[in-house]
Amino acid sequence: MKGTYELGFMIAPWARTAWELDNNKKGFDAIIMAAGSLMARYSQKVGCITNPDKDFLVAVDDLMSLDTLFWAAAKSKDTRMHEAALCHAKTSQRYHVRADHSTATVVVFDPENGDINRGYADGSCWSRGQAWAITGFAQTYQWTKDSSFLETSKACADYFVEHLPATAIPSWDFQAPGNGTQPTDTIAAIIASYGMLLIHEIETAAGRPSVYLEHALKIIEAVCAFHVNDPVQFVSARDSIETASLGSSSYQEMIAADMENGAKTIFNGATMNNHKFAPCRWANQGLVYADYFSLLVGNKLFDMGISVRPLLSLSGHSISA
Structure with missing residues (x-):
């Protein structure tokens, strides 16, 4: 999971809320760990965060992980992390956004020198x-x-x-x-x-x-x-509930959401x-x-x-x- 470009908005929605509302240390640590993982994939040559495999593919989606990086940088006072997020935004601004302000979905860079290898030339948005x-x-x-x-x-x-x-x-x-x-x-x-x-x-x-x-x-x-x-329908069912007494159980009416036939x-x-x-x-x-x-x-x-x-x-x- 650490390699996904969606890491920032997979972790931050729950972890940042857990920290800011409940002072949950696990939430704080999760964001710092996620930001560290993003930083591990930052290339100074390209000026972006991505998966540095054979091709250095940068998706426009990656912009949504920068909020996590900026937040972690502010909390940890990590200027290097802040600069990496800023540099990624500037690189994306330069290469993902076209002259007419439509966006390319992905741009592929050469990880050795930061040159563009491939973009979406057909103008699709x-x-x-x-x-x-x-x-x-x-x-x-x-x-x-x-x-x-x-x-x-x-x-x-x-x-x-x-x-x-x-x-x-x-x-x-x-x-x-x-x-x-x-x-x-x-x-x-x-x-x-x-x-x-x-x-x-x-x-x-x-x-x-x-x-x-x-x-x-x-x-x-x-x-x-x-x-x-349409709202999910709730159904009534009779189910067996185990009690503390060994070998005994009772039956109770249960209300459950019908997830098979209802929208999820x-x-x-x-x-x-x-x-x-x-x-x-x-x-x-x-x-x-x-x-x-x-x-x-x-x-x-x-x-x-x-x-x-x-x-x-x-x-x-x-x-x-």
Whole structure:
């Protein structure tokens, strides 16, 4: 697991919360260990963190691990770690973001000299990758106050909004033929919305006008209106419960969620992959990324004093107090 580019946002969601809310030392240690693992894969020649195998492949997703690295650097006062995260962000800013502010999914470097070996020359723009860029560069700005990262985040967000279909829910790839008829990716929608909320907070805190709250709410409303799964049904069953007395047991009515017939995620409409070389095309799925980032979006809206009740009511499900 230590070799995955998703390490930062596999560990930080639970570990940082455990430390900040409950002062859980295991959570703190887990983040520091994860950051150390990321640092072990940092190349000064390339200026990025990745898996330095035969090809040094850097995905736009890697931006989402930088928040973990910056956090660990701040807590441990490790300037080398901070500089590595900053350098990775600058390298990604230079090579993943195109002139029109669309993003390449991956760039492959030569680990010996840092030269580019291969990129996505066809101009394809994976919508989830674009969402990673919006959020990742906004988070990097929050840590560095380097205005170029904020401008890049905003430009990537503008591209995202400009290429949305009328439904306001992105296709899995903005450049796939028939944008608007391709499978959707609600994960991209929710992540991009979260990034836009970060941009809005930054802009308004500086006394500048912002259109990004409006954009984010439009996307969130569309996802809530069309892609919330039906609630899981609860079923009653009679099950045997062992007691402290050896050899004795009792029966008790149990309430359990019917996970076989019910949805396992909050949202549907996500696309794992749909490209022609994929061994298995997975579209209109429920994936945990959308659920997790929807919680971040909800918490952020609460922090901003915006009620999520009207948004959730669009799903047609009742909302308890």
